[in-house]
Amino acid sequence: MKHILNRLFEHQYLTRDEAREILTKMSAGEYNESQIAAFMTVFLMRSITIEEFWGFADALLELRADVTPLAAYNPIDIVGTGGDNKNTFNISTLACFVVAAAGYKVAKHGNYGASSVSGASTVMEQQGVKFTNDVGKLEKSLAEANIAFLHAPMFNSAMKAVAPVRKALGVRTFFNMLGPVVNPIRPKRTVLGVFNLKMARMYFYTYQLTDVDYSIVHSIDGYDEVSLTDAFKVVSPQGERIYTPEQLGFRRCAQDELSGGETAEDASRIFSDVIYNRATEAQKNAVVINAAIAINTIDHAKPLTDCIAEARKVIESGKLKETFARFLALNS
Known part of the structure; x- marks a missing residue:
């Protein structure tokens, strides 16, 4: 996360795969709350890109619970x-x-x-x-x-x-x-x-x-x-x-x-x-x-x-x- 934050603080962007991986690790408890807060703050300081948005969405959709029967409605x-x-x-x-x-x-x-x-x-x-x-x-x-x-x-x-x-x-x-x-x-x-x-x-x-x-x-x-x-x-x-x-x-x-x-x-x-x-x-x-x-x-x-x-x-x-x-x- 230190490496990621340094990149972001230098105005670099994440690829879709990188964004997906970071959010997946976040859900697994690999980062502490201070690191998560710092990461979130980056996207208050600048706009999220479409690639980053979909990478985060990919991770959340992969991690979601299975509620398939409800989709039929x-x-x-x-x-x-x-x-x-x-x-x-x-x-x-x-x-x-x-x-x-x-x-x-x-x-x-x-x-x-x-x-x-x-x-x-x-x-x-x-x-x-x-x-x-x-x-x-x-x-x-x-x-x-x-x-x-x-x-x-x-x-x-x-x-x-x-x-x-x-x-x-x-x-x-x-x-x-x-x-x-x-x-x-x-x-x-x-x-x-x-x-x-x-x-x-x-x-x-x-x-x-x-x-x-x-x-x-x-x-x-x-x-x-x-x-x-x-x-x-x-x-x-x-x-x-x-x-x-x-x-x-x-x-x-x-x-x-x-x-x-x-x-x-x-x-x-x-x-x-x-x-x-x-x-x-x-x-x-x-x-x-x-x-x-x-x-x-x-x-x-x-x-x-x-x-x-x-x-x-x-x-x-x-x-x-x-x-x-x-x-x-x-x-x-």
Whole structure:
């Protein structure tokens, strides 16, 4: 690792094979936490290359647990890279449950927040969810509640090995970027939120090398999801498009209306408010639009305005509450 760090400090880059080997050794415990922290910090100081990105992804995919039976459900994942420093409530996770309540299969790959109060795993734990890597239980959840939650460290030894360092650093690392492409199911459909356009381009190039049907979303004011605080861009195999909230019938909201609060308990209360249809207009709309983009990713023929209406109806009719209750019964 000393040799590797010296190379990186001299502005050199890793090959795909080198990146894969380093992450494999990291998961095997061959490096100490100080070395891992120094290595992660390099990629805060400069951008990761496509070769490095795929090398790290290769290692994580090789080390992942076998969840083959779940792939048969052809689920979608809705995930943000994190690191936008906006401290929003758990919009992507809630959108997953809305999509499931609308009748589509969802496999949410999540973790604790590294740079925010409440990551997906944080809010799930607050809600009483017990994480499992039992494929039979996850399949039952997918079959009966249309959604399974995969807590990332349970499905990848590398994610588990670096978890303490990520938590101690408290800032986004390249693992935030890898998370969306290393869901152990390897879903063929995904909605991915990124916090800048440079990252959107990198994922666009990445997904072009796969058979994944994707929508990459980015709010122009820096959110890694559709926030409705500004215009937003959607990049998909169908092309690129910029929307304003007003074009789609939404009121533009303020940043503080999407706050996740100061504690995990605050974020969990907001999560429950959305589930039980007592959230504010801004909170509900943010969840609705992200769920709608996922529905549109699954069914391209359905106009986005129809997808928005479908997502809203799921929340307001109580179907979301029923689906979450079913999920909780199967996962607690």
